[in-house]
Amino acid sequence: MTARIGPGRLRQGIVYREGTLGSRPSVPTDAAELERRARRRMSRAAWAYVAGGAGEGATMRHNREAFDRWRIVPRMAHGIVERDLSTEVAGTPLRAPLLLAPVGAGALVRRDSDVHIAQGAAAAGVPYVLSNQGCSPMERTAAAMAGTPFWFQLYWSTDEPLVDSLVGRAEACGARAIVVTLDTTLLGWRPQDLNLGSLPFARGQGIAQYTSDPRFMQLARERAATPRTAPTRVTLGAIRTLLSMSREHPGGFWRNLRSPEPRAAVETFLDIYSNPGLDWSRLSTLRARTALPILVKGVLHPDDARRALEAGVDGIIVSNHGGRQVDNAIASLDALVSIRAALGPSPTLLLDSGIRTGADVFVALALGANACLLGRPHIYGLALAGADGVRQVVENVVAELDLTMALTGTASLSSLSPSLLTPAPH
Incomplete structure (x- = not known):
């Protein structure tokens, strides 16, 4: 019986075969070049909004440094020829442990951004968390998902009937979960945007x-x-x-x-648009207002994770908003380790912020994440090649994850554990 070709070899084969015909990928396969080329395509305002962070950018650096503190330990002669990357998170089946994170005001990068992202996510077969700050109505973006599962991000407004209206619309257009973003009740101090006097929402983008x-x-x-x-x-x-x-x-x-x-x-x-007075008691009311699974995004402290579970949520997205809210904050990966240790193996934890490669996803899963959200890289793909750019970025990340699992003797996501990692030397 012939072994199934995994997404890693499949992606390599496509790129190399096209290379023999003189064609190179329109989207770079490494994170650094992807970012460099995307920057050249973006306006100053778009780059400031997408790539900028809070304060001096320390939290963004921490996110990357946290991954650098871990080393993957490959294993040999394991005899494993096939990998299973599939899983289920909050009732949503995933072909790979990856979702596209919500990024607002995408029209700064490309017109009809949300539709392009949805089309790219659908082509790659991964869910998209529709942004509450999108530039297309959720119904139009949902239609572009073409049956691929999607979630909806909710910013909790100061107007409670608006909260119910947004949740009801998400239910009606087929969302599989609601993701309440907790860490942006106020905008953080973002010098890149401030120096340009550029807030897309004040210009009608992202609303x-x-x-x-x-x-x-x-x-x-x-x-x-x-x-x-x-x-x-x-x-x-x-x-x-x-x-x-x-x-x-x-x-x-x-x-x-x-x-x-x-x-x-x-x-x-x-x-x-967002409610600075949001607290756990108010958040707990959402459980009676929707039948959909509820996840909260922006949790970094174990005590907050416990409070979220007590409020009736179905999953926690460990995130520092890509370093865009609080400067010098803890890295999301470090917070994941602490929260998983505090809560044990049962609760659903996802990691957001700092993910750039398939190897990053591997490390996050080994340290306790059930899946990961990919943010800036898919926006860079959008800038370079629209929906197809999004697809290529996703397929590159999934391909590298598959190959990393193959080269460490990991047959399935359930086999990932800290034993496959070692701390980096000081």
């Missing part, structure tokens, strides 16, 4: 989930109809950006330049 929502539009229209003595300053450029979104929204809301509603929509969003 399509809101402007396509009936509850939000009710609030925006009420605001537009209310005289205000000191309105928030929103530029004509912002209104033009909003008008350019008309194709993605039903009706003619964005089509009248003289209407005060586009300005009111931006102002309303800036007022209510």
Whole structure:
């Protein structure tokens, strides 16, 4: 019986065969060159938003340094010729332990960004966590997933009916889970954006989930109809950006330049998008408001992880928001080790922040993650080649994970453990 060709050899074979015909991958297969080439394609504002971090960037460095503190120990003559990368997380079957993380305001990088990302994720067969700060309504992005599972990220608004409306829409369009992001009740100090005076949401980018929502539009229209003595300053450029979104929204809301509603929509969003007063008791109410699995994203402390489980969540995404919220924070990988040690083997833990390669995924899984979220790299692929760029980035990461498992004698994800790693020498 012939052994099944794994995704690692399959991807290598495609690249090398095309190479004999003089073709090279349109998306680099190494993380450093992927980042360099993507930067050349992006505007200054796009690069600042996507690649920038909080403060002096220490947390982003910590994320990478944490992976550097571990070494993989290959094993020989193990006789394993096939690997099983499949798993299930929060009731969602995965062909590989990888999901695409939510990244807001993707239209800074490419128009119709969310649709392109969804198409790339579907082509690669991995779920996408639809961003609450997306540039296309969730219904349109969900349709582009073409049956591939997806989750929905929720920023908990100060308006509770809007929370229910967003969750209800996610349920209606087929989301398999709700991911509540906890670490962005306020924006962190992001000098790259601040130095450019660039906040995409103030320009109407990344608020399509809101402007396509009936509850939000009710609030925006009420605001537009209310005289205000000191309105928030929103530029004509912002209104033009909003008008350019008309194709993605039903009706003619964005089509009248003289209407005060586009300005009111931006102002309303800036007022209510996230709730600084969110606490565990309020979070626990979500369990009775949706039948979907609930995960929380942004947890770094074992005590917070325990509180989340007590609040009824089904999984925890260990994340420092890619180093974008608190400077000099703990690395997500280090937090994963502490949380897994505190909670034991049963709870579902995912790792976000710092993942760049298949080897990184291997290390995270060996240290206790059930799956990983890939953030910036898929946006870099989007910048270089749209949906196909996203697909290539995902397939490269999965290929390297498969090959790393093969070369360490790991037949399945359940076989991954800290015994396959050793700490790096000091």
